[in-house]
Amino acid sequence: MTHETHVPPAPIDLPGAGDWLGWVAARCEGQLDEARRLVEQVKAASGAADVLGAWNAAETALGNAGSVALWAEVHPDAAVRDRADELGQVVQRYVTELGLDRDLYAVLADLADLAATPEAEALDADARRVLDHTLRDFRRAGVDRDEATRERLRELSERSVLLSQDFGRHIRDDVRSVRLAPEQLAGLPDDYRTAHPADDDGLVTITTDYPDLVPFMTFGADGAARRELSLAANNVAWPVNDQVLQDLLAVRRETATLLGHDSWPDYDTEVKMIGSGRAVADFIDRISDAAHQRAGRELGVLLERKRQDEPDAETVETYDSRYYSELVRREQYDVDGQVVRTYFPFDQVRQGLLDVTGRLFGLDWTPVPQAEAGTWHEDVASYDVGLDGVRIGRIHLDLHPREGKFKHAAQFDMVTGIAGRQLPEGVLVCNFSSGLMEHDEVVTLFHEFGHLVHHVLGGQGAWARFSGVATEWDFVEAPSQMLEEWAWDAGVLATFARNGAGETIPAELVAAMRRADHFGKGTHAAQQMAYAARSYFFHAGPHDDLTAYGDELQRRYSVFPPLQGAHMHCAFGHLDGYSSGYYTYMWSLVIAKDLFSAFDEADLFAPDVAHAYRDKVLAMGGRRDAADLVEDFLGRPYSFDAWEAWLAE
Template identity: 60%
Template sequence: MTSAPLALPTTPDAWPDWVRERSAAELARAAALVDDLRANPPADPLAVLRQWDRATGHLGNVAALGSLFGNVHPATEVRDLADAAEQEAERVATGWGLDRALYDVFAALDDDAVAADPAAARLLAKVRDDFRRSGVDRDEATRARIAQVRERITELDQEFSRVVRDDVRTIRVTPDRLDGMPDDWLAAHPADDDGLVTVTTDYPDSVPVRMFARDQEVRRDLTVAFLERGWPATGALLDELFALRHELATTVGYADWPSYDADVKMIGEGPAIPAFIDKIAAAADEPMRRDLAQLLARYRRDFPDANEVPGYDYNHYAELVRVEDYEVDAQQVRTYFDFGKVRQGLLDVTGRLFDLRYEAVDVAVWHDEVTAYDVLRGAERIGRIYLDLHPREGKYKHAAQFTLTDGVAGTEGQLPEGVLVCNFSRGLMEHDHVVTLFHEFGHLLHHVLAGQGDWYRFAGVATEWDFVEAPSQMLEEWAWHADVLRTFATDASGTPIPAELVAAMRAADDYGKGIYARTQMFYAAMSYWFHADRAGDVVPDLTARMIELQERYAALPYLPGTHMFASFGHLGGYSSAYYTYMWSLVIAKDLFSAFDETDLFAPEVAHRYRDRVLVPGGAGDAADLVADFLGRPFAFDAYATWLAR
């Protein structure tokens, strides 16, 4: 890979012009290639496909720039410009998909002429399918309406994300009501002039407070504030978003949005989604009941008449179960996870596992807490990564990998560059956040390793969307292994985390799996039914439907007066497909079964996994990539065994 990394602006005031200029230049390159392809297509079918792929690569650069900097840049002006760039990229992509003259170019290509090149044949089939799904065969008025709908969907998705991102709520309490909080957290949250401590709904506040604060009212008030983010502003946005997705899907020939969305995923069909949700819910029923009985027994020591544990008390009492039944104290555990050591440990572990090196580079970034690294295999730079890992105002509130550029080899290619966007403490981390960091870094590795091929369409995390999470979920296993953790998890004196403590942590983590699985199925059911319900004559109220689905699937009861769905960001990007997290986990557990837990760094299996699952990106169907690695089709057995233990 000889391409140079992207040069970012070196001063804050240069960013607006840079966003304008880069997006305009990439849009112009894309448009020129497509205009030429439409008017004067090459005689060679492979040249047609190559030109189209380059055009979509340039357009993808605009969409990636918009999505990333619309979510992370500190300046509102830059975020707004980035959002506008993403909208324009979506508008152009919609226009291409509805362009009959452009479609005719691909419809006329001779399949036999590309059959000798499997990647090109795969690309041609997917391009034709893209046009079909876009509605290119509809009449002019319908195609115009489709364009309007797609543009509005992009706007609504961005507005939903912006409202959730910006709606940081707070509670203010006297210091004595924070009894139980870790000393380092208290030191970072001094009382103000009114003698009150401000606690926000951002994760570095909300997670530890709901876990450790002994004052039940504090836990309840913060939980309510957390669940009410986005409400009521996003209610109308989501109603319109779901209605327009349904209109789009039915217009191009599908029964509903889940059917349209599932058509290009491993699961294949929309109705297979609730069937999968019910399969997981049934498998998790007994583990959930076991978890709840253990939780309620502990809860009744403080509340003898209780018949259930409210959601605002779950994190606190689940932690007490872990401390008292499994002798795992999260406050003790976090003393081994200093952020700086964890970040370096992550790089060391993944470098060893996949035969990579990370070289810190001093380059321009968008915020002074962002760090950048070149990724090398041997002496060759194969990508660049950026780690943006701490919360700040106006930044994306969850954890995700964002693309800066997709990677493609060759003289007209570009280096893969990706960004990890998280919201971790700057000091000591909960182990759960360490696991999240490993998970998200798995996406980043997938993006870089799969950015060495010949086609933009198959670069990076370009597999079916219900497989995307599997490699990241599997990488979490390295954050649970004592021999791995002891290489970087040390306390202030430098003493590594004891192996016995890690064993207890794993046993404690097994507690709550049933509750977790059923909670995930509640989220997946919302994701599916909020969209599938649009096929009926009567559209249900979202709050009422959420309560109904929570009662059916979730382990924990509804907290009256709250609207969790209003800030459920996955309703944007994942739409009806939140089931994919659990679908991927089933595959991840099967993938991990190929590794020897006594030697997680064994080169033969690690490199075979790297080369057969990660490196191909979207060049093959996910089921085929997994089967190539495992030597058999993936199965449910490993997941079922893990869930039941």
């Protein structure tokens, strides 16, 4: 990985305790004005260097303006969140206008024609790729369609933005809860029950936020209580999001048709590794077929264990799966999740994550005092990222739940990295307890942090178009899924996993955890394909009743029956951002297992392979197609072999 000789620019100044409402507006509007000015400069420029230079600067400013979406998800002030949503609409309207700007398109198309002539100014590979991808984006926006079609596409784009914002906001703001008798918390860890005392009515309130939900579904022995809480979680944003989603699906179908595609999945996959909508359906079936026998065997084990509690039980419900999987692992694999979690206090895990990734990728994480970072909430921890003695970015970790905050786990861009112009800054947004963590939460944290590392390392190049996590969308999860492997290694965990007595997690316990983790791979793959099928088939054609059709897909692909009375599609946030592409998670896992095959499990920190991976995959951002990045690192094309071997273990 190479670096410019200049001193990297400083991080942006956040207002801290100051006027966030004014700052968010000024940041977004100022950068949007700058983008408009630069676009006019593109139209007036001549010569490849001037045209592409101005276009790159315009894309940089537009990315800065678009990052206002972050504040709609994380800021504690509802007025700031609402203003960010409004500004996001303005940004997206301008993005739509640009995509349909025939004069701008003509300038870039003429440049492409000129570049093909022998006497033209030579474009290097990156510049040529920027130009090719930009022209492709214009065509996908409909710039070459007739005036009436362009106008309708503009209307649909604006409608899509509003619907997406509504869909996400309804999920974010709708925290549901159940009230239970204290005895219904049987099986929960002591610290959980202590943190959830009975109220004046003698009842305990459990919410659908992750720190409440995940432990309860894992350890709660009361099946009726698990069902009640699961029903609440699967009905978040119901019924309002049902119509919102139907409207969003209709907008996407019409958009795809106007752009000459048979379906939204065909349009969506045109720029993905998988290549076509039909290939998504085939992939879902391929994974389902591969996992079918294993999932059936695992389901039999779960049902046998459930019958020890309920002799007449005929099915394992969705709300049973985590609980009985935990019991099987405890009783048959000697892994007690309540013991395991004592080795993972949040503060230790966070520092351990930084130490592990720093050692792996040669990075330094320097804490930034909150007063200097100027962040939006006291829970946020900030770090400057260093490589070879040079600051290359800044990250912000916002990892605990609060009212009005994004409910899941994701990495958000704050600043797109451009060499010599602006440092990459990213924000990790999660919802973990500040106390003990389940091991699967530790794995999730490693996964999400992988996106943050990718954003920073990939943000050292010259072109905004390929900065950070700018690869095909069905590859973006692969580097993060591969980083999960370090959260399963006994030697790695021994560096930070210690209980209250200061005892390091025993290697034999980690070995048992790994053996136990193999149980459930089949049922997990089957359930993932049920989610992927919803994502794909909801978009592939219209369906009057999304609940009924979702239940049909659950019965077709999962081994667990649908939860009666649930409307999970209303809370399934990935139906917005990933649209028809939820298959991405399993597609990326296939590639992640292949990438990991290059590492020596006896020495996961070996610098030759770790740094080659860093430089050939992560640091490249979107400068090459994902398949080429993988082949460059592995020395061969990617394959299913490693994933199939893992599934068979």
